[in-house]
Amino acid sequence: MAKFEKAEARTLEKMICMRCNARNAQRADRCRKCGYEKLRPKAKERRAA
Template identity: 55%
Template sequence: GGWDMLYTGPRSRRAPMPFPEAVERLLNKKICMSCSARNPPKAVQCRKCGYKGLRVKSRERSGKTQ
């Protein structure tokens, strides 16, 4: 992909976000907690496995910050 080209420098932790429509398309999803499939934002259960435990896709990556 081209995401690696968007980093601003060697110490940058996050790529700058492109235009708002792209952000919406990339991040407005639900993730299945069982099989990790991407589902539409209005989904109630997973399209692949039928599991009802869905979470909203994270906006920022969680983890240790240095």
């Protein structure tokens, strides 16, 4: 997708909290801000407008 694989990995390899939308580490099992356990992986592709 991009030229810079390391930068892209650092930006996109995150988990997003379904309650407060906080960015969390890839290996997180609960949100760092609110403690919610339902996390989703950050979308790798941009959504069409």
